[in-house]
Amino acid sequence: MSGDTREKLSSTTISLHWIVALLMIGLLATGIYMEQTSAYGLYPWHKSFGVIIAVFVVVRILWRIKQGWPQHVGNYTAIETFLASLVHWLLIIGTLVMPISGFLMSAMGGHGVAVFGWELFHHNPDPENPGKVLPINAGIAGTAHSLHWIAGYCIIGALVLHVVGAIKHHVVDKDGTLRRMLGKRV
Template structure:
C-alpha cells in the first residue's frame, strides 16, 4: 500500500515537531528558561491542529498495511504503538493548552491571542480560569513525557528493524516522494 503525500508530510512534520517540543520542554523545565515558553506553546498549538487533521486523515485513508512477514505479536505491538503515538500527538499538546489556558496564562500562537491570559491588574499575578483543568493538564503533560519517549523509541527501533534486518520497504514507503 502506497502512502499518500498528505500522510507522509503529516508524519514527518508532527514527528519532528513533537521530538523538538520534547527536547525544548525538558530543557525549559531543567534550566527554568522561561523565554522559550512562548515558542514551545505556539508550536504546540500548531502541532495540535496538525495532529487532529492527521487523525481525520487516518480515519479517511485507514491504517497502512504491514510490509513483509511480521508475526501476529509484532503486528499487535505495531498497532498498539501506532495508536499510542497518534493518541499522544493529540493529547499531549491538548494537555499543554489545558495547563496554560486553565492556569490563566492564555493560549497564544506567535503573539496571536486565542485565549486571553487572566492577570490581576493590581498585583500583576496570574489568576487561574479553572484550577482543575490546569491541574489535569499539568499532570498529563508531566506524566506522559516518559510514555511518549518510550513509544517514539519503540517506533524508531521497529522502523530500523524493518530496514536493517528485514530489508523491506517500510522506511522507503514513508520517506519516498516519487
C-alpha cells in the first residue's frame, strides 16, 4: 500500500475520502428528511448504512494516524491553514460521533439496531403495549439523540466551509488541491 506524497495522494486516501463523503452526505440528508417527515420506512436503511460507514471511518482514522494529514498543495495563508485544519478535524471527528451516537440512541431507546436485517442489538418490546418498545436507558438514549442532532448540524456547517474551500482552491487559486483528491498528480 503506497502512501500519500505532496504530488499525489494514495488510492487508499482517495477511496476512503469519497466513500465516507458520499455515505455522510446521504445519511445527513436522509436523517433530516426522515426526522422531519416521520418516514419510518427509511429508518432501517439509515441505521444499516450508518453502521456500515463506521467500518470505513475506523479504517480511515487508523490510516490518517499512520500517514498524518496530507501536505497542502497551494500557497495557504495562515488563516486558510487554520480553517482547513479545523474543518478537517471537525469532519473526521464528526464521522465517528454520528455512528456512535446513532447506535446508542437506537439501542438504549429500545428500538434495536440491525444491518439489513442482521440484528446487532435486540429491540426491547413492551409486554403491556404490543408493537411498542421500552427504553433500556432513557438517559443515555436522550443524550445520544441530542448529540446526534447537534453534531449533524455542526457537520453540515463544516461541510459547507469545506466544499466552498475546495471550490475556491480550484476556481480562484487554480492550485491542484481538488484535482489531487480526484486522483491526479499535481
